Amino acid sequence: MDNGGGSVVTRELCSGCGLYILEYGAQAKNDFRFLTLGSLDDPTALPxxxxxxxxxxxxxxxxxxxxxxxxxxxx
Incomplete structure (x- = not known):
């Protein structure tokens, strides 16, 4: 998906409820995963x-x- 800024990103959704969980793409050299904080059971596990x-x-x-x-x- 184009994120509106010309970068192609992959967004993953929860298979149970369909909510947005994380995003990643080539622009970040696939070194980063952008997580939605509320999607974690234990947010302190991934500061x-x-x-x-x-x-x-x-x-x-x-x-x-x-x-x-x-x-x-x-x-």
Whole structure:
């Protein structure tokens, strides 16, 4: 699927309910999997390594400590 920015990504959905679980693609060199936090039974098992699109972060949303920050994906 084209993500609207010209990159082709694969999105995987839950086979039981159809909700979006994760996304990956060649643009991230298949090194990254972007997980939806609410899809994990134990979110502490896979702590985040970075944050993307931080230029759009709301003022009330704090930075996640000990992660890399990217204002936009192509940074």
């Amino acid at each position: 985040p390594k970075g944050e993307f699109f931080t230029q759009d972060r709301s003022d009330w949303m704090p930075q996640i400590p000990n992660t890399f920050q990217k204002r936009e994906i192509k940074e």
